[in-house]
Amino acid sequence: MMMMMTHLIVVGAQWGDEGKAKVVDQLAEFADMVVRSQGGSNAGHTVKFKGETFKFHHLPSGLLYEEKACVIGPGVVLAPHFLKEELDSIHAKGYSTKNLKISDRCHITFPYHVAQDKQQETLRSSHNGSKIGTTGKGIGPTYMDKVGRMGIRVADLFESEITLKTQLQTILTQKELTELFTLETLYTLALEYKAILAPYACDTLALLQDALKAGKQLLFEGAQGTLLDVDFGTYPFVTSSNATAGGACTGTGVGPSKIDATLGVMKAYLTRVGEGPFPTELSDTVVGERICEIGVEYGTTTGRKRRVGWFDAVIARFGVEVNGLDGIALTKLDVLDSFETIDVCTGYVHVETGAHYDRLPTSLATLSQLKPVYETHQGWLADTTACQTFEALPPNCQAYVKRLEVLMDCPVWMVSVGPDREQTLMRRHPFALEKV
Ligand code: IMP
Numbered sequence: 001m002m003m004m005m006t007h008l009i010v011v012g013a014q015w016g017d018e019g020k021a022k023v024v025d026q027l028a029e030f031a032d033m034v035v036r037s038q039g040g041s042n043a044g045h046t047v048k049f050k051g052e053t054f055k056f057h058h059l060p061s062g063l064l065y066e067e068k069a070c071v072i073g074p075g076v077v078l079a080p081h082f083l084k085e086e087l088d089s090i091h092a093k094g095y096s097t098k099n100l101k102i103s104d105r106c107h108i109t110f111p112y113h114v115a116q117d118k119q120q121e122t123l124r125s126s127h128n129g130s131k132i133g134t135t136g137k138g139i140g141p142t143y144m145d146k147v148g149r150m151g152i153r154v155a156d157l158f159e160s161e162i163t164l165k166t167q168l169q170t171i172l173t174q175k176e177l178t179e180l181f182t183l184e185t186l187y188t189l190a191l192e193y194k195a196i197l198a199p200y201a202c203d204t205l206a207l208l209q210d211a212l213k214a215g216k217q218l219l220f221e222g223a224q225g226t227l228l229d230v231d232f233g234t235y236p237f238v239t240s241s242n243a244t245a246g247g248a249c250t251g252t253g254v255g256p257s258k259i260d261a262t263l264g265v266m267k268a269y270l271t272r273v274g275e276g277p278f279p280t281e282l283s284d285t286v287v288g289e290r291i292c293e294i295g296v297e298y299g300t301t302t303g304r305k306r307r308v309g310w311f312d313a314v315i316a317r318f319g320v321e322v323n324g325l326d327g328i329a330l331t332k333l334d335v336l337d338s339f340e341t342i343d344v345c346t347g348y349v350h351v352e353t354g355a356h357y358d359r360l361p362t363s364l365a366t367l368s369q370l371k372p373v374y375e376t377h378q379g380w381l382a383d384t385t386a387c388q389t390f391e392a393l394p395p396n397c398q399a400y401v402k403r404l405e406v407l408m409d410c411p412v413w414m415v416s417v418g419p420d421r422e423q424t425l426m427r428r429h430p431f432a433l434e435k436v
Contacts, residue, residue, distance in 0.1 A: 004282075006260040006431050007218040009248045010329075012225030013264030013319030015272040016243075017299070017306060018263045019331035019416060021045030024061040026421050027263075030431045031219035033069045033211055034062030037251025038241035039223030040077040040109065040142070044300025052093060055300050058083050059090075059100070067097055069211075071204050074105030075241065075251020077142040078116075078154070082194035102197060103204040104155040107146045110189065112177055113138030132237055133274030135301050143240035150174055154201050157194040164190060203247050203428045205253040212258060217330040217431070220248040226264075226319040227272075234364060237276025245323040263413065263430045264325040266316060268333040268400075271306040273299050277367045280309035280345045287339075295335040310374065312345040313407035318360045320410040327413035327430060330401060334417040339379040342400065344405060345372035377403070378403055385418045390425045393417075 008027065012018045025047045028034050036058070045056040050066045056063070058078060072078070087097050092159045117138045124131040134140060145151040150171050156164060168186045172178050211218065224243040227233045232244055241247060249255060269291055272278050282288030286396040288308050291297070297306035319325065336342055347368035350358040361367050380394035387393050390401075393415075401412050415425040 007220070007254070007258055008430055009220040009222065009245050009259055009262040009323075010290065011222035011248070011262065011264055011323050012228075012243065012247050013266045013323060013325065013328070014225050014270055014315060015227045015278075016223075016225035017039050017044070017271055017273065017297075018225060018265040018267050019329075020222060021047050021056065021061040022331070022416060022419065022421075022424075023265050023329045023414065024219065024262070025049070027219055028062030028065055028068060029219065030429075031062065031068065032216035033071055033208070034060040035071040035073055035208065035248075035254075036060045036076050036217045036219055036221050036223065037073045037249075038075040038243060038247045039138040039239065040139055041082045042139045042239060042301060043223035044302075044321070044353070045223075046300050048421075054090070054093075057086055058303060059086055059097075062219065063090065063097065063100065063220070064095060066099065069079060069099050069101060069207070071207065071252070072100070073104060073204055073208075073252035074100045074344050075247060076103070077107045077109055077139060077241075078102070078144070078197070079109040079137060080196045082137070082245055084196045089245060097200075101202050101204050101207055102154065102200040103250065104153065104158075104201045105205075106154050107142055108154065108157070108193060109138040109142040110152070110186065112175065112181060113141040113145070116141040120410075130236075131275060133276075137301070140240045145171075145175075152190070154197055155204060157190050157197065158201070158375040161187075188372075208252060208254055212254065218254065220252065220254075220259075222248065227315060228317040229322075232318075232322050234276045235369070237274065237364075245325075250358040261326045261430060262323055262326050263329055264319050264323055264410070265329045265331060266319065267311075267331050268336055269295070269311050269351060270309045271295075271297050272309075273302070273306050276309055277364055278309055279348060279367065279372050280305055280312045280325075280343075281307055282309045283307045290339075291335060294338070295332055310343040310345055310372070311404065312372065313404070314345060314347060314360055316408045317358075320408050325410050327411050328405075328408065328413035328417065329430075330404070330412045331416040333397065333401070333415055334384045334423075336379065336400075337382060342377045343374040344366060344377060344381050344403070344407065346375055347373045349373055385423060387417055387425065390415060391429050393425070406428070
């Protein structure tokens, strides 16, 4: 296939865990650089490579290709001790991380952020039962300090002792942490973080801009998903970064005019971890349990059982619009192989007024009053995991995918029917430049 120079964003177009890592790992073969732009240790990306399973949190999924540069952009927040565990586990398996570059603008998660995350969750639960169900990694508080202009960036760790200590002391006082941490404890931690980050830290903006000028091909790897985006997700049940496509630009310093295409990853059904609304939820039903078991729906970062439900076309259309998706990678289609019937939500109806909704409302109170309107598809009752082309899929299976394309108003470029790289049916390669 003829490849053209393309800069591609890959985002999760549902509630995260759509299978982005497999898609990115596969597409990384065609890119020169894989770039992360937001999130941090909350992300959980599972990559299968040469028979081994790798679980990435901070690290870009392309890291196992030793000749590719992997970049962590300024929009990512870092938990250095946790990052070290990830790096150590990769080294233990005999792989190098010499091509990893971490932005010196990234903000750092300190233990007080993790403590604050847990404390906020406890308070939310006891006050009104509305805890978010965070991953407990300190993500929200780290971004709060970043926006509140009292964060510590990677570059700050490399300042002189007096400068760094002054900054840490200001934070201790401003955040009223003096009873919990001494300046010396934080300073010692900061030095440990510096040692972990030193081999990788640099100005990634310069690196990326030079790469663009040199005609290198960039692949931007999103974390979490559209419905977890702090501006567009089901707020407040969201993460604290922009998980939508725009975040790839603000989180790396690569301007929108440089992006050629955006690929959204969606499961052929729907999952969510943590609290918050989920109109098509099937958890605690026989069908839901079956999807969960067949799809092995347990979180990579926390091991939590994921909530599962039918494909929701309202949410999918929302993802297409807010990310400006050019194409979709539809994953885990094989999980539906044994279902006699498969429902798809095409819109919602208000339980009291009977009003029809084909868009996601902003108000969660309104959303909780909406029931899905389903259309029922006949299943295909056949194993799709060995299919090599889209045309080889059973007719009902092809019809299901084609119907989703109509409902989403976006073409499905890739279909995944299993965890291995070979189990991907490519209808249009995302790195081919011409738009369909
Ligand atoms: P936080 O990002 O830890 O603050 O968690 C906020 C919400 O985002 C919770 O509902 C988490 O379960 C969810 N979340 C965070 N990261 C991921 C992810 O990588 N996949 C799926 N859900 C996530």
